[in-house]
Amino acid sequence: xxxxxxxxxxxxxxxxxxxxxxxxxxxxxxxxxxxxxxxxxxxxxxxxxxxxxxxxxxxxxxxxxxxxxxxxxxxxxxxxxxxxxxxxxxxxxxxxxxxxxxxxxxxxxxxxxxxxxxxxxxxxxxxxxxxxxxxxxxxxxxxxxxxxxxxxxxxxxxxxxxxxxxxxxxxxxxxxxxxxxxxxxxxxxxxxxxxxxxxxxxxxxxxxxxxxxxxxxxxxxxxxxxxxxxxxxxxxxxxxxxxxxxxxxxxxxxxxxxxxxxxxxxxxxxxxxxxxxxxxxxxxxxxxxxxxxxxxxxxxxxxxxxxxxxxxxxxxxxxxxxxxxxxxxxxxxxxxxxxxxxxxxxxxxxxxxxxxxxxxxxxxxxxxxxxxxxxxxxxxxxxxxxxxxxxxxxxxxxxxxxxxxxxxxxxxxxxxxxxxxxxxxxxxxxxxxxxxxxxxxxxxxxxxxxxxxxxxxxxxxxxxxxxxxxxxxxxxxxxxxxxxx
Numbered sequence: 001x002x003x004x005x006x007x008x009x010x011x012x013x014x015x016x017x018x019x020x021x022x023x024x025x026x027x028x029x030x031x032x033x034x035x036x037x038x039x040x041x042x043x044x045x046x047x048x049x050x051x052x053x054x055x056x057x058x059x060x061x062x063x064x065x066x067x068x069x070x071x072x073x074x075x076x077x078x079x080x081x082x083x084x085x086x087x088x089x090x091x092x093x094x095x096x097x098x099x100x101x102x103x104x105x106x107x108x109x110x111x112x113x114x115x116x117x118x119x120x121x122x123x124x125x126x127x128x129x130x131x132x133x134x135x136x137x138x139x140x141x142x143x144x145x146x147x148x149x150x151x152x153x154x155x156x157x158x159x160x161x162x163x164x165x166x167x168x169x170x171x172x173x174x175x176x177x178x179x180x181x182x183x184x185x186x187x188x189x190x191x192x193x194x195x196x197x198x199x200x201x202x203x204x205x206x207x208x209x210x211x212x213x214x215x216x217x218x219x220x221x222x223x224x225x226x227x228x229x230x231x232x233x234x235x236x237x238x239x240x241x242x243x244x245x246x247x248x249x250x251x252x253x254x255x256x257x258x259x260x261x262x263x264x265x266x267x268x269x270x271x272x273x274x275x276x277x278x279x280x281x282x283x284x285x286x287x288x289x290x291x292x293x294x295x296x297x298x299x300x301x302x303x304x305x306x307x308x309x310x311x312x313x314x315x316x317x318x319x320x321x322x323x324x325x326x327x328x329x330x331x332x333x334x335x336x337x338x339x340x341x342x343x344x345x346x347x348x349x350x351x352x353x354x355x356x357x358x359x360x361x362x363x364x365x366x367x368x369x370x371x372x373x374x375x376x377x378x379x380x381x382x383x384x385x386x387x388x389x390x391x392x393x394x395x396x397x398x399x400x401x402x403x404x405x406x407x408x409x410x411x412x413x414x415x416x417x418x419x420x421x422x423x424x425x426x427x428x429x430x431x432x433x434x435x436x437x438x439x440x441x442x443x444x445x446x447x448x449x450x451x452x453x454x455x456x457x458x459x460x461x462x463x464x465x466x467x468x469x470x471x472x473x474x475x476x477x478x479x480x481x482x483x484x485x
Contacts, residue, residue, distance in 0.1 A: 079158045081246035082183045084274055087111060090159045091135060093178055094466040099127055102176075106289045107365070108466075109272040111180045111245070116173040124174045125150050125165045132163070140202075153202065158183035159270075160202040179203075180270035182246035189248060189266055190223035192216055203268070208261040213237075216262045217252040224250065232277055233284040233295075240286075245271045247286075273360055276311045278304060282353070293358040301347035301354050305333045308345060308358070317343060340444045342366050363444035364464035370447060374458040374474040378407035381476035384454075388479045391457065394428055395482045397421045398471070408474045409482055418469035422446060422461025425473060429457060 093113035143152035195207040229241035255263040281295035324331035335343040340363035398411035439446035445462035455477035
């Protein structure tokens with residue numbers, strides 16, 4: 001299941017049902033003219049797959065307008081799909097403010113945000129509308145402000161987004177979801193000759209054609225490739241393509257309600273990352289919420305890692321080992337960059353093929369993962385025989401202290417103070433007889449390990465740019481005692 005694509009698939013299915021059932025959407029005038037394939041396009045060379053994420057700049061080829069006399073004559077200019085950096089400059093949902101006591105649904109991403117909050121629906125809707133307006137986004141006509149299913153569409157230049165605010169249960173929490181569609185005019189994407197536009201909206205555009213489904217799907221694929229789009233997986237009758245941080249979905253299916261015609265539906269979504277797809281990927285899938293790629297391939301694991309060494313290098317990624325590291329029945333290759341982000345490529349044999357999983361983590365997520373690992377070491381140490389001596393940890397410079405386990409505590413600190421607070425904790429432990437080296441400077445987080453006999457203590461200090469700073473202290477074989485002094 002493609003979590004971030006779910007809303008787009010639902011919209012596509014619902015809108016396609018109008019055609020399948022025989023209902024007409026032609027009462028709504030098309031917002032733009034359809035772009036038809038030309039002989040010149042058919043001879044255009046196929047664009048190469050982009051090699052590097054976050055830096056690729058592949059231009060979309062302009063297509064000639066072959067609209068009929070009854071259609072709008074103005075051709076649509078195809079904007080260059082935005083890079084992740086350009087999309088973040090327009091709006092970064094990782095830093096978008098949340099109402100008090102809001103609970104996010106999964107990790108926060110630049111292009112995806114979903115949360116719940118127990119407040120009146122209208123108050124929540126107004127809060128988000130005001131925050132978007134402050135950032136220059138303009139609300140378009142057609143907002144739904146009444147009933148349990150409310151929402152609004154917004155634009156900022158070529159960018160589009162939908163804000164959905166729902167409360168199915170009057171006594172339950174309000175669900176808020178942001179859907180970003182990118183900056184590409186869907187009506188500017190190429191379609192086969194003879195296709196007629198049924199309707200066009202910022203989030204979806206539909207055409208019908210007399211050509212068979214299979215032939216139409218093949219034509220759409222060829223046209224998307226020639227326009228510089230890279231295949232990015234498929235699901236059922238839908239094929240996905242990517243350029244920079246914009247993903248386009250092309251759904252080709254039969255429409256019996258329209259006299260057996262073939263319906264072509266285009267939708268788009270914005271991706272938080274621009275990870276390249278492996279050329280020979282089978283059953284390729286990308287999930288934006290978890291920042292993961294997964295696929296099978298007939299290529300060997302070494303070929304997969306060699307490809308990504310080259311593809312990721314221009315964006316500053318560097319593998320930490322020359323060859324994949326074998327861990328039990330899997331092989332791992334870790335890539336890092338100066339900002340302490342991390343990409344992990346995991347491969348293993350599966351029914352004669354290579355199964356691949358690629359996961360991207362922000363620096364803050366890497367720090368959280370390290371904290372979990374140290375917490376597990378602390379938990380296992382509770383089963384050791386012998387006393388667990390108390391270790392005093394100064395929490396004087398913290399805003400809030402959380403201690404769920406006797407061997408672990410976490411301090412919320414003021415922005416800009418995490419490293420100094422963490423160093424103060426380490427210095428105090430060194431002065432109390434613990435051995436270890438002070439933490440080295442780092443852009444986002446530092447980790448320091450200290451020892452005394454068989455006991456260990458790990459101190460992590462993190463100052464993320466898009467989240468609250470914190471300092472954690474985790475011990476193995478000790479009991480931590482916070483002291484405000």
